[in-house]
Amino acid sequence: METAFTKLVGVRHPIVQTGMGWVAGPRLVSAVAGAGALGILASATMTLDQLRSAVQEVKSRTDEPFGVNLRADAGDAAERVRLIIDEGVRVASFALAPSxxxxxxxxEAGVVVIPSVGARRHAEKVAAWGADAVIVQGGEGGGHTGEVATTVLLPQIVDAVDIPVVAAGGFRDGRGLVAALSYGAAGVAMGTRFLLTAESTVPDPVKARYLAASVKDVTVTTAVDGLPHRMLRSELVTSLESAGRARRLARAVRHAAGFRRVSGLSWPQMVREGLAMKHGKDLSWSQVLLAANTPMLLKASMVEGRTDLGVMASGQVAGVIEDLPTCAELVARVMAEAQQVIDRLPRSCP
Incomplete structure (x- = not known):
């Protein structure tokens, strides 16, 4: 299926696997790329050396195009951009708008730039700056998310920009792909659906929690870091929401102390990290600390399997996912379903 997105990036299918921290590593990304979709490495949880190693590992596994997701506000963003250019990575995606x-x-180096956006004005801004395409995430999407549903946000942005638009938030199958195309999108991006695949390195007990979740078990909370964050309801989320200010601060300090030991950051550096993530929000000190070490809360679940102590970011679509296919099986199934849906659509009268 050829679209403006597939032609731009050089993949066979208009499907993107999003750059999920601690999840989108070389094994998952190379499997997605080999299946003909666009896999994106999540670099925010990697050091520069780890990112270089991950990029080279993907290149050793596949010759297909892939991307790297970057934090535009990272202190070493310029070095990461240089690495992407030097390694010949096809796509650079961004969770926050790059300059x-x-x-x-x-x-200038021939890298395709695809920022993720959650509002029309953000899409217009990055398009005016020269972005090649945008990924539009509606409120159904996992992680930090907005309030506007994909079905409302997507057509707004399709109408506002003249670059390919990839739809994210609530997608898992061929029906969703056809729906997105009918709105004018050039493809779909999926996070949770690819998290729940055979090649995903997320521990099996964590995958089981996702598969057991109903739609109502996927919640949006500000208790973790003060920003709307879609995730599975867990012991940690419930305790943070019910705790008083003093208990939340004590818990945040304990988590921050653990993150400081692992990351090597000083306390002042951690506070600066947390303040940088405020995005103009009025956060308590416990939320500032938790914002700084949210990556470690994700790691506790996604790497260490501690569903009781970690955060399990999740799209709402987790409530209707029931299996763990390989990436190749998933991509082939989505494309076959899409074709079946298209074939069943009523034809125009002559």
Missing amino acids: AELIGRLK
């Missing part, structure tokens, strides 16, 4: 200068630098 016009950063976009220009990547485009």
